[in-house]
Amino acid sequence: MKPKSVDKARKPRFAKLDYHFGIKLVAFPSADQKTTIRHNSDAARFVYNEFVALGREAWHLRRLEKSLFQNQACSTNPGWFEQPIKLVAARLAVIGDQLYNPTHLKRRFKWLDKNKRLDSMMFYATLNFYRASWHMFRQIHSAGVPKFHKKSDRQRYSTLKTNNNIRILDQKHLQIPKLGKIRVVKLPDWLLNRTDIEIGGAAVKMDAIGRYSISLTLGSEQAFKDALPKTGSKVGIDVNVENLLTDSFGEVVENPRFYQKQLQRLHREQRKLGKRAARAKQEHRPLRMAKNYQKQRQVVASLHRRVYNQRQNFLHLVSTALIKNHDLVVVEKLQGKNLLKNHALAQRLQDVGWGILFENLAYKAELYGKGFVQVDPRLTTQTCHRCGFVMGRAGTRKLTLADRIWVCPQCQTKHVRDHNAAINILNKAVA
Ligand SMILES: [Zn+2]
Incomplete structure (x- = not known):
């Protein structure tokens, strides 16, 4: 399944700007905003993984086809595999093309549509990521075929700018879709004073110790x-x-x-974490209930x-x-x-x-x-x-x-x- 360009009109224009710059800001979301971030992060991972599953299936299929063709000489019935493989590949391509459109995506997975906390541009941003990871694989094979994103202690999702949905409100606040007005650390003066700077998108993250940040992609015709x-x-x-x-x-x-x-200290603390995980397992306690394990996890994460x-x-x-x-x-x-x-x-x-x-x-x-x-x-x-x-x-x-x-x-x-x-x-x- 070859991902298609979904946002032809918008994205290239931002990419065509002469200069690009990224800025990461520590953020201080409210309890409600934290819930929205978690929902978007979960949905982004789900969508990404759905695509990875489809993409990998198609990729394995192509490899199978190739290797069968190579062995065709020894087969008594050459080409017997062509038809079934073509059928499956065609079906995968249809599903892939449909899902590449967020409207179809939400129709297929109803809960994505029902959840009003989900940012619609998050879907586009996630599909862009997916496309980029295949691109990476094609360029540098050692990068490997795109992998599934595991559920982890971290959260992250990205969103794209459209119709001024992402903007700077004042020195300490940003407007982010679905999150609304969110407080961040004081913005630098140069960013506030310049009118030529455009925002391309934002990545919202929570690290393993529960700290939040928002990264903005900036573009301009003038040097930063x-x-x-x-x-x-x-x-x-x-x-x-x-x-x-x-x-x-x-x-x-x-x-x-x-x-x-x-690094030495990190190795030591990681061994300790491993032991605590083993003990919790021995005593049949789930890790999220194991207090000593969770404490150590925080130590390792901050290290x-x-x-x-x-x-x-x-x-x-x-x-x-x-x-x-x-x-x-x-x-x-x-x-x-x-x-x-x-x-x-x-x-x-x-x-x-x-x-x-x-x-x-x-x-x-x-x-x-x-x-x-x-x-x-x-x-x-x-x-x-x-x-x-x-x-x-x-x-x-x-x-x-x-x-x-x-x-x-x-x-x-x-x-x-x-x-x-x-x-x-x-x-x-x-x-
Ligand atoms: Zn020489």
Whole structure:
């Protein structure tokens, strides 16, 4: 089932604006607003999962068809499967097309229509998410086919702007569909003073410790920040397992210690949580009734939040410094390469770190009028930047993670592996 574009007229116009910006605001909903948020979050998850179920069924069907075709040679009755598969696929496509229209969706699931707390634009936003997750899968296969959203301690849903349904009321209040006037933390002056800024949509969230936030997507024809002065400098970045990054000037940015410490503590508290869950299970108590488990869950959730925040702050500092000091920042494309290495949790977290760092660099480059390029990382580690000799060729052995320093067999230059790789990465973009 191929999702179709449902909101052709509205969304592209906002996407076509020259500049985009996101802002996250802590929110303080009333008890009634909290109920509405929960209902919308539940409905968004339900709709998303309905689509994932349909989409995955269709995807598996196509795979089955493919593999049957490949085995057709050994079949005595070739093509016997064609008809039934086509029938099922056609039925799935019809259901999918129908459901892609929120009116049909509500007709099929009556409770969605009856619940007056549900925001109709939430359905469109959810369908957009679904479409985006398949798009992601097609582009980067390692992202996996879209997964079901599990019921969790968190809540979230998104909504889209139409006819001024989302707007800023005053310095401390937003208007959000179905929630009405909702209090948020004080809005920044620049946002209130500018008349050129449009709101594209809003994401309403509650985290695992029960704190609420509203993220607004903003767009404008004018830049959100003044361009930073040009420095005439270009830099290549190599990311690796031992530290956060090495740049083409040979500077190394280590992973911060405080983060590792928090991580150790997080592991300890998570083990404790596991034990409490096991004990509750042994005593046949449901987890939501197990007080000690719930208390520990809060501890783990706030630690997660703290680790996340510290990481985020650190990555912001690093990315801002890079964008400020250089006109062009070049990094490698992450896909594939790091998946091979990420067997341990720490490394997985580090991968996430790089992903966030690169995202930060991309949007800050746009925000401050600088350049950001991602290049194919192939051979950047193995090539000598001086003479272009490639290790592993002409009878030489390939460099491994253990070779931190090496000498080029052709030009005899002594290289620090990551520094050399960072220079190659820069050169790939400049060439
Ligand atoms: Zn060389």
